Amino acid sequence: EVQLVESGGGLVKPGGSLRLSCAVSGSTFSNAWMSWIRQAPGKGLEWVGLIKSETDGGTIDYAAPVKGRFTISRDDSKNTLYLQMNSLKTEDTALYYCATDFWFYFEHWGRGTLVTVSS
């Protein structure tokens, strides 16, 4: 069974930084394409970004609202996905999920980690 566990969320001031982690077990992480998806409180889902496997080039793509501020990376030796978030804004407040990509979709999801950006 594939399991994803996010961590690293918390309260941060506007302009601050935070790094989220997503530990993956039960699958061959190194072959997996991975995404971050967020959900503001009481709102819908928003794709944040994707990282391909290293064997598929390791390409990284971001949604427009986070491009230039967020960085996705992976450590295949630790089966872990990361999201470095800089220059945080109040509108970045959300529950952040990691998910495995299944072709053009998101198959396995973690339970999320909450990021609150507030002064």
Added chain:
Amino acid sequence: DIVLTQSPATLSLSPGERATLSCGASQSVNGNYLAWYQQKPGLAPRLLIFDASSRATGIPDRFSGSGSGTDFTLTISRLEPEDFAVYYCQAYGGSRIFTFGPGTKVDIK
């Protein structure tokens, strides 16, 4: 980028009834790369349907998807108590961009 709309925003039905949820795209969804997810309160979304009409692993056959181009439908043939939730459609718009619709809440009448 593709913009998705979903209707209705809320659907109030009774267990055993048929639910029909719509998802519209601002431009044709290439390859019909359209998925549906179910989300219950406090839980992560669950993939139900991909490629517009293929059921994901373990999804009951009362869930079905249809449509192509810009108009897609999720049908739940007979609502079970556990089906009351929020449903999102999601499209791959090319250029490695993924878009979600705003969601339809199916609640108990």
